[in-house]
Amino acid sequence: MNKKIISVAIGIAVAIIAVTMIFVVLQPQQLTPPPLQTAHNPKLGLVVMPPTQRPTLEEIQNSYSQAASTGIGRSNVYLSWPNIEPTQGKYNWSTSDILMGLNREQNLNVTLYFSVINNRVFGPFPDWIEKPQLDQKLENKTIATLDTILSRYYIVDYVIIGGNVYAYFKEHPEEIPKYVDFFNGVYNKLKEKHPNVKFGNWFSLNDIVNHYDNDTVSKLNQGDFVAYSYAPVDLLYYQSKSPDEEGKNLQKMIDLANGKKIALIEVGWSTNKSVNGIEEDQVKFMKNVYDFYRKNQSQFEFLTWYRQYDRPVDTCYNSLNQESGSMFGNEFVLNNTASYLCGTGLIDTDKNPKPAWDEFKRQIELSSNS
Secondary structure (H helix, E strand, C coil): CCEECCCEEECCCEEECCCCCCCCCCHHHHHCCCCCCCCCCCCCEEECCCCCCCCCHHHHHHHHHHHHCCCEEEEEEEECCCCCCCCCCCCCCCHHHHHHHHHHHHHCCEEEEEEEEECCCCCCCCCCCCCCCCCHHHHHHHHHHHHHHHHCCCCCCEEEECCCEHHHCCCCHHHHHHHHHHHHHHHHHHHHHHCCCCEEHHHHHHHHHCCCCCHHHHHHHHCEEEEEEECHHHHHCCCCHHHHHHHHHHHHHHHHCCCEEEEEEEEEECCCCHHHHHHHHHHHHHHHHHHHHCCCCEEEEEEECCEEEECCHHHHHHHHCCCCCCHCHHHHHHHHHHHHHCCCCCCCCCCCCCCHHHHHHHHHHHHCCC
């Protein structure tokens, strides 16, 4: 088994998954839901990710088993539309069956990142969608594809339709009304067939804080909940404030959601020294986040920590969009972002647990399953 290699690239609001071998994890007879496991808390999750860029299937299985042993009850799965439906109506399930099968095996629910907005990018879309725009045609195609995915994977209970929408609509404010209509159309149709699945948009809390923006969330808070990611960094992707100072910003998630429930789909603290990261601060920030969660648990849909393992910085560097006009056109920001992302793990690349790994397990245990 350990000769079979899977290549998986996952990052904050990045939906890119590549597979070099095909495995079938889910079989038709396995689609009956397993008995509920009370030891797992479905409101608390972890972004599961082995430390190597090209992990074996065994390494991925071990990562999921290790993550589930903490008591979490969910993880994130990031799917790219071009990868999963390269030809209209014909699906490539090779990657998603593996990931969904591993989540099912560990009794984990799944938050699905399947977004028509990805930061500053509209898409990406499969080539068969010619000249995509926020209209009825794209709405119908999005409904058809998501319906097929949700019908296949019962463990998906949350779906992100727009990822970090602040970044995109800051540059395209005139498209907000079209997106609102698009989202509502997709939501209403899918909700009819999948009433137990919740849909929402994802905002970057650090973007909102750093740009003093208090309006975008209210314009785009359609759906069942408002999702946030939170990288406690400044505009240069540097951890310039203390964990206590950054923790105070968490209240903004509730304030801006206008009564809707919230979710933290990705939140973490890097220990990479080049962005002012140290292990002690990672522990302090984690305590602040989970203290806030417990005090406001009735307002939360879920909280997912980012992430399980560190990775070599070059893997994050190479995964970032470096095209002209992107936020990573600035080399300093690019280096800091890569350092931040690859240093947020609770376990280092040599598989040595950081102090925050034990703290994470303690925080899961302290947080009631309700």
